[in-house]
Amino acid sequence: DIQVTQSPSTLSASVGDRVTITCRASQHISHWLAWYQQKPGRAPKLLIFKATTLESGVPSRFSGSGSGTEFTLTITSLQPDDFATYYCQQYDNFWTFGQGTKVEMK
């Protein structure tokens, strides 16, 4: 099984901050990684797929980078609507989610 380790588990930030979340895979997964945003009581929403491709309709302040085993989600200027929990997911071999990062207000 491919394990996915996400960090940090919690991140305190203010509106306008640059936010970075990291995801590490236990083995090489090329670019088969996705990022999701989830708000309380809602289904997850796909933000980025193939490590760097922005899903249609997702604001350009979200970006993804990395390949192989190390990946990053960056929010360049945090907006009030961005306070949520973020998950990475590998899909090189079936699917595995990271543990999640809660972005909370500082």
Next chain:
Amino acid sequence: EVQLVQSGAEVKKPGESLKISCKASGDNFNNYWIAWVRQMPGKGLEWMGIVFPRDSDTRYSPSFQGQVTISVDKSTTTAYLQWSTLKTSDSAMYYCARPKDGFDVWGQGTKVTVSS
């Protein structure tokens, strides 16, 4: 545009059986897999298994193999997740989703509560 609409919340007792559904619309149901994802209260997302409607090919995560059954009815474009004997630890939110590049379409979720 694909839409996935799930059945409503369920409250069950331990030992009871349950089958929840995920109805697809908007695209050719035979052309894509449907996945099920569990989210226990306050916890993260766990992939449970997938089904391919065209031939009912089904794959399970090792963590859920033997614990649940995933099925599909092509005639009604509906996927199902079922339990034969519920446990209190099955209490969770369950989502269906379409695996494409990542899971690009999600159902709204079905909350399952198992309590005596």
